[in-house]
Amino acid sequence: MRHDHLIGAKQLSRADIEAVLDRAADFDADPAAFADAHPDALLGLCFFEPSTRTKMSFDTAIKRLGGDSVDMGPVESSSVKKGESLADTMRVIAGYTDAIVLRHPSEGAAKLAADFVDVPVINAGDGAGQHPSQTLLDLYTMREASGLDDLTVGIMGDLKYGRTVHSLAEALTTFDARMHFVSPESLRLPRNVRFDLHESGAVVKEHTDLDAVLADLDVLYVTRIQRERFPDENEYRAVAGEYRIDAELLADARDDLTVMHPLPRVDEIAPDVDRTDHAHYFEQAHNGVPVRMALLDSML
Amino acid sequence: MTDSDTDTELRVSKIENGTVIDHIPGGQALNVLAILDIDGSGGEEVSVGMNVPSNRLGRKDVVKVEDRELSGAEVDVLSLIAPHATINIVRDYAVSEKLRVSRPERVVGVLSCPNANCISTAGEPVDSTFDVLDDGVRCGYCDTIVREDIAALIDPA
Ligand SMILES: [Zn+2]
Numbered sequence: 211m212r213h214d215h216l217i218g219a220k221q222l223s224r225a226d227i228e229a230v231l232d233r234a235a236d237f238d239a240d241p242a243a244f245a246d247a248h249p250d251a252l253l254g255l256c257f258f259e260p261s262t263r264t265k266m267s268f269d270t271a272i273k274r275l276g277g278d279s280v281d282m283g284p285v286e287s288s289s290v291k292k293g294e295s296l297a298d299t300m301r302v303i304a305g306y307t308d309a310i311v312l313r314h315p316s317e318g319a320a321k322l323a324a325d326f327v328d329v330p331v332i333n334a335g336d337g338a339g340q341h342p343s344q345t346l347l348d349l350y351t352m353r354e355a356s357g358l359d360d361l362t363v364g365i366m367g368d369l370k371y372g373r374t375v376h377s378l379a380e381a382l383t384t385f386d387a388r389m390h391f392v393s394p395e396s397l398r399l400p401r402n403v404r405f406d407l408h409e410s411g412a413v414v415k416e417h418t419d420l421d422a423v424l425a426d427l428d429v430l431y432v433t434r435i436q437r438e439r440f441p442d443e444n445e446y447r448a449v450a451g452e453y454r455i456d457a458e459l460l461a462d463a464r465d466d467l468t469v470m471h472p473l474p475r476v477d478e479i480a481p482d483v484d485r486t487d488h489a490h491y492f493e494q495a496h497n498g499v500p501v502r503m504a505l506l507d508s509m510l
Numbered sequence: 511m512t513d514s515d516t517d518t519e520l521r522v523s524k525i526e527n528g529t530v531i532d533h534i535p536g537g538q539a540l541n542v543l544a545i546l547d548i549d550g551s552g553g554e555e556v557s558v559g560m561n562v563p564s565n566r567l568g569r570k571d572v573v574k575v576e577d578r579e580l581s582g583a584e585v586d587v588l589s590l591i592a593p594h595a596t597i598n599i600v601r602d603y604a605v606s607e608k609l610r611v612s613r614p615e616r617v618v619g620v621l622s623c624p625n626a627n628c629i630s631t632a633g634e635p636v637d638s639t640f641d642v643l644d645d646g647v648r649c650g651y652c653d654t655i656v657r658e659d660i661a662a663l664i665d666p667a
Contacts, residue, residue, distance in 0.1 A: 295633065295634050295635060296632075297635050297636070315627070316628065316632055316652075317625060317627055317651070317652035317653070317654075318628050318629040318649070318650075318652040319629045322629045322651060336629075339653065400654075401654075401655045402648065402653040405655055
């Protein structure tokens, strides 16, 4: 892969994805062997909303490659609080660093940042938009568990605001995956994602009930339904309870079903699933480092 | 062209120099003016005919702007709300040029994104950008697709 920026999953071809995953496998096998890969690289970590895991995994990845990071710190203590535009903040930080990882609460933030800087920008989540580096580690996890060909993938939870879902769905169109989306009516995929899936000719079905498809799935990707999306606590509980899985429910699934989750989970996956062979979400989180090493290696 | 030459001319006086925009869907004339950023404050003499009977459209609007010739880019942007509009550039009381709208691939700085969480609406130093789809527009920043009532997105600024 040779991209200036990584803004959304749509820009990734199958060959791009496979190149990153292959390289990630090298890093995964022997992370210590690459400690001198990018000794002078300095990565700017710009997190306008908190994210422990994504930030730490990028931080770890650059350090494993022999580079270092500088962290903008929490927004509360930065000049952003004084009303500085994102465009200005990015231009300044681009002057210090070799690449920028940006997490921002507004959709389109990474795209905007990329328009203003000369260093590579990696979108680490823009509002309800995209989260493409998460997608690469999701695909890596899927490939390890079941391969990426001829997959039937269920994606369940908050599909409307779930940026990891948007990126994953778009990336899966480059593989011959059948996609089943399971969500409450009010949290269905947004129009723009559906448009892209349709344009790419993907095989997509939408459901409100997991039972309808569970037995067919190779992968079940669960996401959190966020409490703050609902004006009423009771409404939230009624919906969230419908999209909770436990070991008993998975008895109806295929033995080789891979259950994934971008984490953090609240109660959408019961702890008893952790002890089954279906659980791949901690492994998935672990894969964040080698995959982000591979991504940075390809962009620096 | 018969209806524009008869009905319309009766209702809206002839202009000496400027632009006549005809075959605007009924009720959209004010949006056309908004998209062209014409609100009268610049001193332009503007005539508007609304809901004029039309053979082709049933009801149509007509706009005449004195002493202003629309650019090709302005004409293209009109296509979003008035895809069948015809534009006559008038010089010395005669039609000297007839333009047809064609859909541009993108429009910049004209529409404002309806997604309140879009970075393009957050006071950043950028113009709004929309890709034009067959049946709507799509924000170049947040990817939001709008198909209905695009006129409502016209940036009043
Ligand atoms: Zn937008």
